[in-house]
Structures are given as C-alpha cells and as structure tokens.
Amino acid sequence: MSTGETLRAELSSRTPPFGLRLWIVIGISIWVVIFFILGFMCLWSIYRRKPKKSFDKIPVSQIPDVSKEIAVDEVREHAVVENFRVQESHAISVQEKHYEKDSGKMLAHLVRSKSSDADNLSQCSSVYQCDRAGSSYSGDEGSSGNARRHFSQYATVSASPLVGLPEFSHLGWGHWFTLRDLEHATNRFSKENVIGEGGYGVVYRGRLINGTDVAIKKLLNNMGQAEKEFRVEVEAIGHVRHKNLVRLLGYCVEGIHRMLVYEYVNNGNLEQWLHGAMRQHGVLTWEARMKVVLGIAKALAYLHEAIEPKVVHRDIKSSNILIDEEFNGKLSDFGLAKMLGAGKSHITTRVMGTFGYVAPEYANTGLLNEKSDVYSFGVLLLEAVTGRDPVDYGRPANEVHLVEWLKMMVGTRRAEEVVDPDMEVKPTIRALKRALLVALRCVDPDSEKRPTMGHVVRMLEAEDVPSREVDRRSRRGNTANADTESKTSSSEFEISGDRRDSGPSARRLLDYQYEPLSLF
C-alpha cells in the first residue's frame, strides 16, 4: 500500500468515543482552535478599551449621587432646547444686529486704559482686536440662541480640548480626574497657583497634561457641606452647556477629597472689574458691561426656561460672574443651586445667598423660585450701571442700599447721575433708561411682577425706540391697549409693562412715583 493510501485509510478510520472519522475530528479541532483565538482577541480588545478605574471599584459612599437619567435628560433637554430656539429665533436676530453694530466700539475705555503698563496695554488692545474680530459674536456658539441651535454639536466641539486626558467619567459627561492628575496640574496645589478662596473651598489654577488651563476648586473638608456642594454642582451644571456658563470639565473623588475642575476663565470677575484688582487694567465701558450682563441674562434664561428640571442659581453676584478675554460673562459657582420641576417653588428654612442680592420674599419667607434669581440679576445690573456695591456702609445713610438709592434717584428724576462716574464715555440716555427700567422691574418687591429672564433678554436686546415714538407715548401716558401687542421688537420693552395693568407705566414700574418714559 502506498503512503497516500495509508494516510487516507488512517484519516478515514473511526475514532472513539463517537466513532467519528479522524479527518472530521481534525477539522472540528481546527475550527475550535480558530474560534478560541478569535474569542480571545475580542475579549482582549474589549478589555483594552475599558477604563482602568470604574465607579464599581470606588466605595459606594464616594460616588457622587448623580441621576442615572442624565443621558435621558440630555435627550429631553435637547428637545426642549430646540423648542426654545424656535420661540427665540426672533430675539436672536435682534441681538445679532445689535452686536454687529456695537462690537466695534466695545471696550474703547480699555484701549485708552489709564494704566501705562505695557503689558496692560497689549492685553487691552488684543482684547479690542478680539472683540472686533468677534463682530461675528452672534455667530458664536454661545449667543444663547445659537448655543441652543448648535447644542448637539457641543460634545464634539467641546471634547477637543480634553483630548489626551486620562479618563471619561461614567456620568455621561466630563472627566474623572485622579488626585495625582490634579496635583500634577497645580504643582501639588502650590500657593502660587491659588486664584482665590470662597466660602466652600480654595480655587487653584492648573494645567492639565494636554496643556488645557483649568480652575480647580478644592472643596473644604467640612464633610456634609462639601459633599453637598459637590453633588449640587455636578448635578446642576455637569451636563449643561452654554457659552455664558462656566463649563465643568470634570471632578475628582478620592478618599476625603472632592474637587471640581472647570474651564479656566482668564480675565477676572465682574466684582474685580467694578470694585477691585482688575480696575488697574482700565474701566469697563458701557458696552462691555452690557455685554457681560446680557450674557448672564441669557445663561439664566437657559437655566430657568430651557432645561428640565430648571436650575435656580441662588447666588447671582458680581464675584460669580467670570469674564473671558472677549468680555463674555460666564456664570459660575453653582454650589447653592437648586433644581426645581416646572412651575415648582421651594420653601427653605435656610436662606442661602449673598447679602444685598437676595430677594426680599426669599430672605423673609424662604420661598424660592426662579424669580429670586431675577431679583439678584436686577441688583447685578444696577451694580454694573452704577459701579456701586449692592450694600456699602461707607456711603451716606440714604445711599447704603443700592436698590433703595436707585429708586430714590429715579423717583426724583436724577437718573442720569447714577452712572458710574469713572466711566469715560457715558451711555446714551436711551440705553441708560433701558438698563434702569429693566433692572427696576427685576427688583420689583412683588416677585410675580418681575419679568422672566427670557423677557429680560429681549428687553435688553431691544433696539432703540425712535424718539418721536417715545415722546408720543410719553405724552399720552402710555396707557395699555390692544395695539401694543402688534408693536415691533423695539417696543417689546414697553409692551411688557403694558400687559400688566392699564395704569400709567409710572405706577406700573414697581409702584414708584416716576414717569419712566420721561425720566431724563
């Protein structure tokens, strides 16, 4: 018998225990081996992709108690956002025109900064250029309407600066940083990197391994409160995106440490520009102030009206308004924020907030809803117009409380005198009137009469009312009538008042004894 025939006979012979022919057994064995190799390779690639750490490995007590429905929320939020966009498209186009017109003259005071320091000057002129280039401001991702319009793009857009970072959190957004990552970023939390200290922790400047500048808030180890603030910030703003909200990039939960990692906003805060260290860089122009406050109004409109549950910030004040190099205001510090379902109010026994900014009904009764933020925003706007602190005991008794002083000045037709005296170029009377009326409506003692933040945005963006129209309406006492509904966006500002009652607008506006359209 030849070798070939012997081999064939062998292969055809039956093998125990099933009596299968040998060649069949060999075939099956080869397939099993291939199958195992492929299976092993799949498992290996899955394992490689999986992050090294996971929430599962962290003790339950250390995991931020963040809603597992965030992903679902994002979808819902997207729908709400889109809906909101349609409603606001008109306001957006008004704003676009406004900023195209104004961007060129933005920050002129800064260019002519009092400081002779070359560094300051170069900063100022580059800011000016940025801003001019930014006459496409309205086309930015950030004007609130556009932020909504491009909401779905944010993940891609905003993910890019974080490329190369160690960890994606399991919360559906942001990064989970280790203590080592953040020690490395801040030179072991060195004193030189301290930006400032707030009630709940120290804020450090840091640089991540991929070169991204960040601000790291290291919460004080005061157990309950730190944990609470940490959770609130993570829940309230972790998954929201808006150009005028400081972006939370991630967090660190390790042992007793709780840290929040934010985008670094590099141009101080509004409090520093109005009353503090940043004044040496120049005096904010009217346009810059209005750009900052309008941005904050949009951020609040977004928090109150575009997301569900809505977020009440509860601590609107100038030191929580960060400013970037293009003078966009960015709202920060959500440690006291409260999430409320649609139409819901909340009664609290512990009033939180900052003296001078807290709405009277909230201070007196603990009743909290988004109208408390509207009040604080009104105070902020008055602060920006006047350059005065909301409460300043260094002033004569009748000037200590900004809101009361303002009412008195407006009531005695001295409104023009309230403008920050350090501002070189004063605003037009109409622009001043608009800002004051909006602010005074926001600080209406009756929370029900305060406008919504969406309405505030539209009022602030409204184009100038032609002077003849103003005079005419002023003369006829501005009584409410149906035709107000058909007025253009420029009169939106007044329509809002007219809708509320039929009395003269002088009395409509917070019951003050003044005639708003002939204040000046």
Ligand SMILES: Nc1ncnc2c1ncn2[C@@H]1O[C@H](COP(=O)(O)OP(=O)(O)OP(=O)(O)O)[C@@H](O)[C@H]1O
């Ligand atoms: N993302 C950031 N980028 C740059 N600076 C920041 C950032 N976040 C906070 N800061 C600065 O860090 C400092 C401390 O801020 P923080 O919000 O902790 O306290 P605060 O607002 O000053 O006080 P409070 O506790 O009363 O709210 C402030 O000067 C603030 O401007």
